[in-house]
Amino acid sequence: MKYKKSGFTLIEIIISLAIVMITFTAVTSIYNAVNKNVVLEKRRQHTSMYNNTIVQSIQNKGIEYIRNIKDKxxxxxxxxxxxxxxxxxxxxxxxxxxxxFNINEDKELFEKLKSNKNEKNYGACIKIKENRKNGNDFFESYTLNIIVWDLNLDFTQSGQSMSTFEIGR
Structure with missing residues (x-):
């Protein structure tokens, strides 16, 4: 009497489980990488949005506002x-x-902001430079540089957002 084999051998089950585990690991790794990039991009969008908020707010306030803060x-x-x-x-x-202190590089500024962040998630630097044309007191102009960082990330990931604009009369 001959017995007919039905079912799977132990070796076949082990090989199929190994294939499933390798596939699961690859899919999980891809998902985690994509998810990390999505989170980083969202944080970068926030820094850009905050930068735009600063620029628009200062522009809306006008030159009088700049005169009040320019000394800093x-x-x-x-x-x-x-x-x-x-x-x-x-x-x-x-x-x-x-x-x-004097700022020579954005990375130095970022590290200084990060060390003083006081539990805040974002830091911004506003640099104000007064422009004078040939000693003309009638012409008044300021150049503003705005830099915003997400302080929970490191410098290379921080999603630094920069803007430069002039305001004057």
């Missing part, structure tokens, strides 16, 4: 959300802090 030359602010940022901008002459 280099301001940095910390914030978590748009409402907090708008509140800081409304009262920048009191809430902005003057930096105590």
């Amino acid at each position: 030359k280099l301001l940095y602010v910390y914030f978590d959300n748009n409402n907090e940022l708008l509140s800081i901008i409304d009262d920048l002459e009191n809430k902005g802090k003057k930096l105590e």
Whole structure:
């Protein structure tokens, strides 16, 4: 009497489980990489949005506002959300802090902001430069450089967002 084999051998089951595990590991790795990139891109979009908020708010306030804060030359602010940022901008002459050192590189500034972040998620630097044309007091112009970082990331991932604009009369 001959018995007919039905079912799977132990070796076949082990090989199929190994194939499933390898496939699962590959799919999980791809998912994690894509998810990490999506999260980083979202954070970068936030820094860009906050940068635009600062630029638009300062432009809307006009040259008088710049005159009131120009003496600080280099301001940095910390914030978590748009409402907090708008509140800081409304009262920048009191809430902005003057930096105590010279900035040569953005990375140095980023590290300084990150070390002082006081549990805030974002940091911004506002650099104000007064432009004078041939000693002409009638012409008044300022160049502003705005840099925003996500302080929870390292410098290479921070999604630094920069803007430069002039305001004057």
